[in-house]
Amino acid sequence: MTLRFEADGVVLDIEGTTSSTGFVTDVLYPYSRKRFATLLAERGGEPDVARAVAQVRELLDAPEADLATIERALGGWLDEDRKVTPLKTLQGVIWSEGFARGDLVSHFYPDVVPVLRRWHREGLRLHVYSSGSVAAQLAWFGHTPDGDLRGLVDAFFDTENAGPKTAADSYRAITAATGLPAGRTLFLSDRPSELDAAREAGWLTVGLVRPGEPYSAQGTGDHPRADTFDEIDITTEKETP
Structure with a gap:
């Protein structure tokens, strides 16, 4: 099933969403x-x-x-x-x-990078919000099997510059920083508690369920579910009334 959204930006969790928690x-x-x-x-x-x-x-x-x-x-x-x-x-x-x-090379699920590149080409603004520090995020996206992906991402957020990932105020802080409307910002995460906080801040949400990930057994609560990024279709154009 394809999930369809109108949005201007996507905010990405890393562990369990774009990448394997086991690798971390x-x-x-x-x-x-x-x-x-x-x-x-x-x-x-x-x-x-x-x-x-x-x-x-x-x-x-x-x-x-x-x-x-x-x-x-x-x-x-x-x-x-x-x-x-x-x-x-x-x-x-x-x-x-x-x-x-060169001691480390990051991991991404195979469906992720092609979709991120397509979204970037289509004009979506991509951001990352992870519990790992911004420095770690930059290193992660800068040293991948697919090369340096930092150019795809507009900004990186962590628990220091945004706040705890289960607090709605953290997502409001990111909204203020990006300038994107909350209702046109889509958050992708594998943790229902994070999705709940993002939705409380007015964001759109999708829960990723990857086999073998720590939170996969929890499902996505009442949030839309996707098993891969290929199942998410985003348009940046607003519908005409």
């Missing part, structure tokens, strides 16, 4: 875990790292926490798959360098 947890998470200690010890004076360390101490309510304590906290959050901003910031730093060195 099985490849990227271990890669960052091995490098937290070195990053904290050798680059603590860099602004992004220093800010993240301060945020970890604040979350732990331990302003004097040493680097070993911070590393343990990061590892614990990683085990729990917590969407914690300082964890995502530090992972973004590590992953960006891993992608740049």
